[in-house]
Amino acid sequence: MKILVTGGAGYIGGTFAYEALKNNHKVLALDNFSNSKPEQIDNLKNIFEKNFEFFEIDLSIQSEQLSNCIKEFKPDVIVHFAGLKAVGESQKHPIKYWNNNVVSSINLIEAMAHNEVKKLIFSSSATVYGDSDQQPIPETAEIKSMSVYGSTKIAVERMFSEAARVGVIDVVSLRYFNPVGAHKEKIIYENPFDLPNNLMPRIIRVALGIDEELQILGDDYETRDGSGERDYIHILDLIAGHFSAIEFILKNNGESIFNLGTGVSTSVYELIKTFESTNSIKIPYRICNRRPGDVAKCYADPKLALNELNWQAEYDLSEMCKDAWLGVKDNESG
């Protein structure tokens, strides 16, 4: 199969591209390196000389280049990972986020329509549920934004939904919960070196000795132990969900939305403890104030994906902690 991957130099897009290439698919990746490094692409090029192509493109700038890529490559499906994802940064630079995440998606859909490519998988996020009072959260839960980042995901989902309604595209939006870890061969990993927002890479920074202690952002939430609870999912389970979604969209029309989560809720303290015991590394921490925009609890009801995609997560928290650490510990230079 021919798969066009936007954001192919990033953590999830790069891991997806690696797994797709390993399974003998042809991959064309696009990225502007706004949050990634060309080395990720060089790694893929070195391993998969034959089936892998890459173009440096900023999707938020309308250009012939994108349309030409689609025209020449003729993908069976496009997987759209490209986007900015830092919630805090999005609050400070809203227009940058709207421009990057929404305009890029408009440009993509126009280029698809122009070249009659219809099948699309979109990286959405559990952030679209905001501070949901339904836990675990089903896809039917109310959509509400708690940040500019969340608003852009909601806007893009809706735009894709409207385009699917009039037959321009067929789309699956995948609402990721909290992807962590690295794939087993450690080629692509989540970069912990440029001040990450997510908890696992911040734990990794402490494990690597970059930070002295982990800041726990609030331990007065109404949760089991006062710290925030999330649904962590191994990156390999997340990627497997994409291949199931591709099979699904190749047989189905219109728009579908699925949660990709484990259905298991884990607190910050539980994640630290599991990381410590799995990797035999102590993670000192300090309690700090809550971070604006963070919710107490967010975990998936994953039944729809099981029923419709025949997909469910398999890796447990300990495996996630093991692979997250193995993925970066030999790449300490950043």
Ligand SMILES: NC(=O)c1ccc[n+]([C@@H]2O[C@H](COP(=O)([O-])OP(=O)(O)OC[C@H]3O[C@@H](n4cnc5c(N)ncnc54)[C@H](O)[C@@H]3O)[C@@H](O)[C@H]2O)c1
């Ligand atoms: N990692 C998470 O926890 C998480 C959770 C939910 C949803 N998501 C979504 O999944 C997608 C991938 O996330 P990730 O963790 O791999 O992030 P990432 O930052 O590692 O990868 C995103 C890639 O997109 C590229 N990019 C951004 N804007 C671009 C543009 N205008 N043109 C071309 N390339 C552009 C970046 O350079 C980067 O390589 C994002 O859309 C993100 O919002 C991620």
